[in-house]
Amino acid sequence: MTTLVVGATGATGRLLVEQLLKRNEPVKALVRRTGTFNEFITAHPGFTEIQTSVHDLSPDELARYVEGCTALASCLGHNMTFKGIFGKPRLLVTDTIRKLCAAVPDTGTTQPVRMVLMNTAGNRNRDLAEPVSFAQRCVVSLIRTLVPPHRDNEQAADYLRTHIGQNHDRLQWAAVRPDSLIDLDEVTACDAFPSPTRSAIFNPGKSSRINVAHFMTELVTCDKTWQQWQGQMPVIYNRGD
Numbered sequence: 027m028t029t030l031v032v033g034a035t036g037a038t039g040r041l042l043v044e045q046l047l048k049r050n051e052p053v054k055a056l057v058r059r060t061g062t063f064n065e066f067i068t069a070h071p072g073f074t075e076i077q078t079s080v081h082d083l084s085p086d087e088l089a090r091y092v093e094g095c096t097a098l099a100s101c102l103g104h105n106m107t108f109k110g111i112f113g114k115p116r117l118l119v120t121d122t123i124r125k126l127c128a129a130v131p132d133t134g135t136t137q138p139v140r141m142v143l144m145n146t147a148g149n150r151n152r153d154l155a156e157p158v159s160f161a162q163r164c165v166v167s168l169i170r171t172l173v174p175p176h177r178d179n180e181q182a183a184d185y186l187r188t189h190i191g192q193n194h195d196r197l198q199w200a201a202v203r204p205d206s207l208i209d210l211d212e213v214t215a216c217d218a219f220p221s222p223t224r225s226a227i228f229n230p231g232k233s234s235r236i237n238v239a240h241f242m243t244e245l246v247t248c249d250k251t252w253q254q255w256q257g258q259m260p261v262i263y264n265r266g267d
Contacts, residue, residue, distance in 0.1 A: 028052040029246055030095045032080060032122055033102035035062045037209070038144060041239035042101055047072055049247055054091060056080060080122045085129065092129040097140040097246040100126070100182075101239075103175070118175075119143075119182040127190060130197045140252060141186065141199040142245050144238060147226040149180050149203065151259040153187055156221045165227050183259060192257045200245055200252070201259040204233030208264075213240045215265035222261045232267035 029046055033039040034055035044067055046053050052072040055063075060077050067073055080088060092098065102119045123143060130139050148166065150156045158166070169176045186199040205226055216237045224231055241262050244251040 027096040027247065028054060028094055029097040029099055030054045030056065030092060030126075031099045031101065032056050032126070033100055033144070035059070036101050036103060038207070038235040038238050039101035040064075040067070041236050042099060042242050043067055043073070045239050045243040046246065049243065051243075051247060054095065056091065080125050083125075085125070088125060089129040092126065092139075095139065096137065097142065098126050098130070099142045099144075099242055099246060101144045101242075103144075117178050117181060119178045120185060123182045123185055127185075127197060138194070138196055138198045140246060140256070141190075141197055142242050143182060143186065143199065143201040144242065145183050145201040145203045145259065146176075146179050147203045147205040147222050147230070147233075147261050148176065149183055149259075151187075151201075151203075151221060152184070153259075154221055159225065159228075162225055162227045198252075198256045200255045200257070202238060202242055202245070203259050203261040204235075204238045205231040205261070205263055206233065207238070208232050208234050210234040210236050210264075213237055216241065216262050217265055218255070218260040218262045220258060220260065223263070231263040233262050234264055237262065237264060 029051060031039060031043055031053055034043050035057050043053050043055055047067060047070045050072060054074045054076060056076050056078055058079055060075060102122055150158060183201045186201060190197055190199055213236050245255060
């Protein structure tokens with residue numbers, strides 16, 4: 027299984043790449059700048075670093091990179107700077123997911139390609155009509171208006187839900203929704219739920235980046251985990267948080 031990872035140089039993306047390689051799963055990483063990975067990653071024979079951006083590639087060029095991949099994983103996010111939040115591209119994640127999905131039919135693989143998207147617990151899964159309090163709806167509406175990256179996260183997941191759906195012949199998907207991200211050094215116990223069990227606004231839980239990377243790795247590599255969560259938007263919390 028070869029996984030193409032975008033957003034690989036981010037805090038969670040690097041952990042995802044490392045965990046895939048530790049399972050001897052080949053990884054292609056599309057990166058804007060090189061030299062950001064540790065020695066384990068760069069020295070691993072299964073690692074390929076490609077200095078480019080999805081947005082700079084033509085459809086044919088992107089299809090060549092996607093060819094032969096059995097999974098696509100996105101840990102993309104906006105930089106938490108003024109330019110990163112309010113500058114272009116406003117739909118960084120959504121546009122990337124669209125382009126990657128469009129490249130999938132030309133991969134030449136016999137099984138559906140797995141698309142794993144890192145999303146956010148602040149985004150509802152509208153397929154399940156998840157209950158949200160009036161106060162939270164008001165706050166999220168304000169965030170959606172004032173913080174463009176939140177709208178981008180919503181639209182990226184909605185694209186998978188509505189355009190790819192549950193019966194695509196070449197692509198299956200899962201959108202992982204962590205809550206408040208924290209840094210830990212090791213994988214710890216965590217729990218996954220079809221929907222949030224607490225308010226992402228008024229009673230947020232915690233999700234360590236390394237646990238998010240581990241869960242995404244499980245989705246990519248473990249058929250049982252994939253069968254449980256494909257076509258869904260699991261919310262993960264560190265156990266006890």
